Amino acid sequence: MSNKNHPYHLVDASPWPILASLSALILMSGIIKWFHFYNHSLLMIGFTSMLLIMFQWWRDISREATLQGLHTYTVTMGMRWGMILFITSEVFFFISFFWSFFHNSLAPAIELGMNWPPKGIMTFNPIQIPLLNTLILLTSGITVTWAHHSLMENNYKQSTQGLMMTVILGLYFSLLQGYEYFESSFSISDAAYGSSFFVATGFHGIHVIIGTTFLAVCMARHMKNHFSQIHHFGFEAAAWYWHFVDVVWLFLYISIYWWGS
Amino acid sequence: MASLCGRVAVSSVRKNVLCTSYRFASKVTMGDPIEHATGLEKRELLAKAAGNENPFDLKVIKRGPGTKAQPNEIPSAFDARLVGCVCEEDSTSVNWMWLHKGQARRCECGHWFNLVHKAPV
Numbered sequence: 001m002s003n004k005n006h007p008y009h010l011v012d013a014s015p016w017p018i019l020a021s022l023s024a025l026i027l028m029s030g031i032i033k034w035f036h037f038y039n040h041s042l043l044m045i046g047f048t049s050m051l052l053i054m055f056q057w058w059r060d061i062s063r064e065a066t067l068q069g070l071h072t073y074t075v076t077m078g079m080r081w082g083m084i085l086f087i088t089s090e091v092f093f094f095i096s097f098f099w100s101f102f103h104n105s106l107a108p109a110i111e112l113g114m115n116w117p118p119k120g121i122m123t124f125n126p127i128q129i130p131l132l133n134t135l136i137l138l139t140s141g142i143t144v145t146w147a148h149h150s151l152m153e154n155n156y157k158q159s160t161q162g163l164m165m166t167v168i169l170g171l172y173f174s175l176l177q178g179y180e181y182f183e184s185s186f187s188i189s190d191a192a193y194g195s196s197f198f199v200a201t202g203f204h205g206i207h208v209i210i211g212t213t214f215l216a217v218c219m220a221r222h223m224k225n226h227f228s229q230i231h232h233f234g235f236e237a238a239a240w241y242w243h244f245v246d247v248v249w250l251f252l253y254i255s256i257y258w259w260g261s
Numbered sequence: 262m263a264s265l266c267g268r269v270a271v272s273s274v275r276k277n278v279l280c281t282s283y284r285f286a287s288k289v290t291m292g293d294p295i296e297h298a299t300g301l302e303k304r305e306l307l308a309k310a311a312g313n314e315n316p317f318d319l320k321v322i323k324r325g326p327g328t329k330a331q332p333n334e335i336p337s338a339f340d341a342r343l344v345g346c347v348c349e350e351d352s353t354s355v356n357w358m359w360l361h362k363g364q365a366r367r368c369e370c371g372h373w374f375n376l377v378h379k380a381p382v
Contacts (some may be wrong), residue, residue, distance in 0.1 A: 005338035005381035007305065007317045007340020074317075156289040228297035229290075 006072035016057040023049040058193045058217070062234065066226045076233050083237045087244050090207075093250050096198040098255065104192040105260055112192060116260065121186040121193045123261035129180050130257040133173055137246045140169035144215070144239050152231075154229040163219040164234075165188070166242070170212030176206050196254060204248055213239040298354035308382040316382040327372035332365050342372055 011179065027050050030043030063108040065071040071079075113119030124130060147162025181198075188198040218235045226237060291297060295306045318336045319321035324346075327333045335344055335375040340362045345355040348370035359364050 004301065005317055005379070007301070007319070020312055067299065069298055069302040072302050072305050074319075151291075154290040154294075225291055225297075227291060228294040229295040231298065232303070 007072040009070045009072070009075045011064075014057075014060065016053055016060070020053045020057065023053055025054050027160075029075060055100070055261055057240070062221060062226060066221075068142070071233075079233055079237070083160055083240060088242060090244060094200070094203070094251075096201065097196065098154070098251065101200060101260070102191070103255060109192075116193075118191060120195050121190065123193075124180060124184070124257060126257040126261055129176050130253055133176055134249065134253050136169050136173045137249050138177070140166045141174075141243060141246050143169065143255040144242050148235065148239055151227060151232050151235060152229060156222075159227075160219070163215060163222060167212055167219060170208060172216065173213065174205065177201070177208070200256060201252060204245070206250055207245045207248070211238070211242045214241055299314035304382045313382070318379065319323070324372060327374070329367075329373050332375040333373055334377045335360055337362075337376055338379055338381040342376060346370065346372060346374070350370070 023046055025046075026042065027046030028045040030040070034040045034043045104112075108114050108116045108118065115124045143162050143165040147159045148164060150157075150159035150162055184195075186194045188194050188202075213240045218227075218238045221234060222232075295303065295310060298306050305316055317334055322333070322335070324333050325331065335342055337360075341362050344360045344370040345357045347355055348368065356368055356370070358366060358368065360374050360376045362376045362378065367371055367373050
């Protein structure tokens with residue numbers, strides 16, 4: 001190892017890729033079983049094994065970075081490009097839902113009463129909880145930037161506070177979104193409106209939960225002193241992801257909640 | 262058993278509360294970034310701090326005379342290195358070849374290369 005004089009990270013053998021693939025197979029079979037028989041036993045097995053594998057795989061990566069010092073400048077540049085390409089693919093994933101929403105809403109079919117929102121759909125009031133949610137996500141964008149600048153200023157205390165507030169705002173958003181879903185007068189089965197509304201906002205909600213988890217992991221790592229002033233890409237990736245989720249919400253709010261109501 | 266569990270819980274809570282309150286009481290940093298790093302990452306940071314912007318010799322090397330008597334010297338910490346020769350300035354391709362330690366080698370364009378040992382950073 002001491003003779004190594006290249007900046008690349010040649011990874012050690014790991015059980016996680018094959019185990020993650022097998023658990024993805026179980027997870028997918030579990031979803032199919034759930035859809036067809038309304039029984040979620042296999043889904044829970046797949047979900048649990050996937051969560052355990054994700055935890056251990058990412059634990060290994062943070063050990064390689066923090067405790068083994070394997071993440072050189074070149075390696076972090078590779079991860080930066082990986083995250084940029086991943087978020088780009090996520091942008092296109094959401095574009096597909098906006099495409100179907102505008103396809104259905106810009107020229108509503110006769111079956112919908114040639115109206116948007118369709119006849120009989122009671123939409124949410126955009127200036128109530130959805131506007132509060134917009135405010136929450138915009139504020140969390142500020143607090144995550146505060147946490148980032150505190151990290152770059154080598155300020156442990158304020159980066160902890162900024163991260164803590166971002167995670168709390170993320171949880172608050174999910175809570176309010178859950179309340180809205182609970183109160184909703186229409187369901188995912190209510191024709192084009194219900195489908196496009198719940199698929200788009202539902203996938204956004206899952207992304208908020210993933211982003212909040214990502215930021216919470218960063219907070220735990222920060223409290224274990226994993227990050228330094230110049231090396232904290234795990235946090236930066238979480239912040240990029242969080243900004244992406246924030247921007248998707250602005251588009252959802254403007255097009256589906258506001259214009260679409 | 263219950264008292265043992267209780268003691269473990271109380272001591273870990275006390276430790277965390279004291280540790281956290283200490284951290285929040287004073288201006289606390291994450292430490293010096295070079296001291297914070299370890300392993301290869303630290304070796305790279307130390308090399309850069311010492312003024313070596315190219316610690317792994319990955320940048321393009323400008324070719325010298327490249328004769329048999331004065332071959333182009335290619336640094337490596339290994340026994341062999343892949344070398345790409347841009348034979349002419351306007352060349353649209355790179356000619357790759359393996360260069361082994363102790364065996365000077367000539368590219369098909371006529372330039373000579375020799376592997377010289379360089380200690381790892």
